[in-house]
Amino acid sequence: MDSSIRVLPDALVGRIAAGEVVERPASVIKELVENSLDAGAAHIEVSLDGEPQQFMQVADDGKGISAEELTLAVQRHATSKIQESDDLTQIHTLGFRGEGLAAIGAVARLRLSSRPLDSEMGASVFVEDGRIGAVEPIARAHGTTVEIRDLFFSTPARRRYLKSQTAEVRAISQLLQAYALGNPGVGFSLMQRSKQAFHFPAAPDLASRAAQILGAKRLDRMFPVEIEEADLALEGFLGAPEDSRARSGHQIFLVNGRWVTSPLLRQVVRQAYSDLIPPGRHPEALLSLRLPPEDVDVNVHPTKKEIRLRRERELYPRLTELLRRRVEGHFPSFQLSGQPEESLPDVLEEGRPESQTSLPLYPTSPKAEAEGWVSDQSSVVLPFPKTETKDSAEPTLANLWQLHETYICARVKQGLLIIDQHAAHERVLYEQALKRLQGDPPLSQELLFPLVVELTPDEFAVLLDSLSLLEKVGFHLETFGGTSVLVHAIPAGVREWKHGALLKDILDHISDLPSEMENHERVARSVACHGAVKAGQTLGNVEMNELVDQLFATEKPQGDPHGRPVFLRIELNELHRRFGRSS
Numbered sequence: 001m002d003s004s005i006r007v008l009p010d011a012l013v014g015r016i017a018a019g020e021v022v023e024r025p026a027s028v029i030k031e032l033v034e035n036s037l038d039a040g041a042a043h044i045e046v047s048l049d050g051e052p053q054q055f056m057q058v059a060d061d062g063k064g065i066s067a068e069e070l071t072l073a074v075q076r077h078a079t080s081k082i083q084e085s086d087d088l089t090q091i092h093t094l095g096f097r098g099e100g101l102a103a104i105g106a107v108a109r110l111r112l113s114s115r116p117l118d119s120e121m122g123a124s125v126f127v128e129d130g131r132i133g134a135v136e137p138i139a140r141a142h143g144t145t146v147e148i149r150d151l152f153f154s155t156p157a158r159r160r161y162l163k164s165q166t167a168e169v170r171a172i173s174q175l176l177q178a179y180a181l182g183n184p185g186v187g188f189s190l191m192q193r194s195k196q197a198f199h200f201p202a203a204p205d206l207a208s209r210a211a212q213i214l215g216a217k218r219l220d221r222m223f224p225v226e227i228e229e230a231d232l233a234l235e236g237f238l239g240a241p242e243d244s245r246a247r248s249g250h251q252i253f254l255v256n257g258r259w260v261t262s263p264l265l266r267q268v269v270r271q272a273y274s275d276l277i278p279p280g281r282h283p284e285a286l287l288s289l290r291l292p293p294e295d296v297d298v299n300v301h302p303t304k305k306e307i308r309l310r311r312e313r314e315l316y317p318r319l320t321e322l323l324r325r326r327v328e329g330h331f332p333s334f335q336l337s338g339q340p341e342e343s344l345p346d347v348l349e350e351g352r353p354e355s356q357t358s359l360p361l362y363p364t365s366p367k368a369e370a371e372g373w374v375s376d377q378s379s380v381v382l383p384f385p386k387t388e389t390k391d392s393a394e395p396t397l398a399n400l401w402q403l404h405e406t407y408i409c410a411r412v413k414q415g416l417l418i419i420d421q422h423a424a425h426e427r428v429l430y431e432q433a434l435k436r437l438q439g440d441p442p443l444s445q446e447l448l449f450p451l452v453v454e455l456t457p458d459e460f461a462v463l464l465d466s467l468s469l470l471e472k473v474g475f476h477l478e479t480f481g482g483t484s485v486l487v488h489a490i491p492a493g494v495r496e497w498k499h500g501a502l503l504k505d506i507l508d509h510i511s512d513l514p515s516e517m518e519n520h521e522r523v524a525r526s527v528a529c530h531g532a533v534k535a536g537q538t539l540g541n542v543e544m545n546e547l548v549d550q551l552f553a554t555e556k557p558q559g560d561p562h563g564r565p566v567f568l569r570i571e572l573n574e575l576h577r578r579f580g581r582s583s
């Protein structure tokens with residue numbers, strides 16, 4: 001083979017360049033829809049007919065292209081959107097390279113037909129394999145239509161990499177929905193084999209558009225974000241922590257109306273939820289960020305899907321903090337109906353098993369109760385300390401019931417709340433422990449008979465290491481010769497002492513947690529995890545009420561310290577829908 005260097009023919013150069021812009025049918029639609037939006041279209045209609053690579057069409061009612069400029073429009077590096085190099089730093093349009101139509105024309109059969117607003121007649125031009133045909137006059141309405149047939153007919157290798165028809169159509173539909181969210185004022189429709197797959201009429205704002213696309217039900221479960229500052233605006237919706245997903249595909253990010261993949265925004269959102277969701281899961285998010293055009297560099301990737309934000313270092317912490325405040329400020333105001341216990345449905349009351357503990361849940365003497373005094377029985381289940389706000393003489397109990405000795409169910413205004421009793425108690429104990437470690441006075445339950453617990457040398461070493469922290473959270477401990485320890489008191493609120501096994505479990509847990517984790521975090525987590533009520537333990541109505549009260553008095557009731565959800569909400573609307581009732 002002759003290896004001398006030569007300049008490649010234009011058609012081949014065009015095809016190579018096109019390869020970067022047009023990866024699949026959805027990339028064609030992206031180029032065409034962006035052109036329609038730049039042309040100020042009020043409505044954009046995309047039509048498919050079977051396999052998208054065989055036929056796709058995008059029609060708009062935008063400003064159109066004059067007959068004289070049609071040929072120019074399909075040539076490489078021909079654009080009406082920028083003129084000089086400086087314009088690249090101030091891009092106000094979605095397109096700017098003058099490459100979209102030429103790239104598609106290099107790898108497909110393309111017909112561009114248009115009629116500008118001020119013209120009596122329309123015109124059309126055909127491009128095949130990069131060759132531009134003659135411009136012909138046609139009669140048509142104002143606006144532009146681009147028809148694409150036989151995508152990749154001249155590059156069979158590309159064709160082989162196409163996914164199934166369903167996958168390609170899904171990608172197109174997803175893309176249109178994202179652009180529709182980025183441009184609520186523009187109507188969008190998708191036709192498939194002459195049937196309407198969807199139609200989103202022009203909407204006044206993002207919230208109305210989001211309701212058209214996501215549906216009111218899904219949007220109801222999300223909470224709105226609206227931040228307006230001098231140099232940025234952030235608008236959209238974030239999902240409840242309990243609705244987090246395993247894949248980040250449920251996040252849509254728009255920057256200046258452009259649909260982008262933004263690792264930065266993905267990170268910002270993830271950070272904002274911190275430990276409200278478990279590692280490896282992603283909150284649902286729809287965020288539209290508006291920044292001054294000079295702060296967004298779109299010219300970093302041929303498909304313009306990736307962007308660079310010029311003030312990234314400043315924006316990252318700022319956006320994270322703004323969203324974090326928004327996420328934390330979103331606490332569900334569950335109104336547990338304060339109905340008396342008699343109103344529990346009979347069937348639930350009858351089916352309730354007897355409490356597993358034979359001891360009274362609350363100490364009998366008022367003095368003992370005040371001191372948080374408990375008996376030292378290995379099987380005893382300790383009470384939840386009463387919350388101070390509660391009038392203990394006449395408590396108003398909410399209508400709660402326990403499911404499988406694991407979940408607490410509550411009727412709330414809009415439906416049903418299901419709380420994981422262990423996770424809820426873990427959250428409560430965790431926050432209490434952290435507060436005490438940060439300076440709140442320790443709160444203990446004295447053991448009736450102080451107990452000597454024999455530890456292994458390893459456990460004893462951990463104990464000595466964390467002794468002062470354990471005392472702060474409420475343990476009262478005394479070394480007792482060798483590797484034994486005398487326990488006088490345990491933290492208030494801890495449910496089961498298990499005849500000393502609790503302390504050993506806590507010490508094991510502390511040493512299992514990663515050493516990078518701060519000591520007080522490790523102690524708080526361990527105490528919370530082992531001190532919390534377990535699944536399988538029966539709770540009475542008073543106890544359930546105390547726990548639920550305490551849970552919703554915590555700072556982050558949604559997640560346990562590991563980020564697992566603490567409660568789920570089932571909306572009444574959802575139940576109505578599943579039972580085929582119109583709500």
Ligand SMILES: Nc1ncnc2c1ncn2[C@@H]1O[C@H](COP(=O)(O)OP(=O)(O)OP(=O)(O)O)[C@@H](O)[C@H]1O
Pocket residue numbers: 031034035036039060062063064065073074078079080081094095096097098099100101102144
């Ligand atoms: N639907 C349309 N309505 C009106 N004008 C259009 C339309 N589509 C394309 N044009 C005109 O054709 C030109 C070329 O379009 P093309 O998509 O190739 O490049 P571009 O949009 O300028 O830049 P980019 O390559 O970044 O998309 C545009 O600059 C615009 O003037």
Ligand SMILES: [Mg+2]
Pocket residue numbers: 031034035095096099100101
């Ligand atoms: Mg374009």
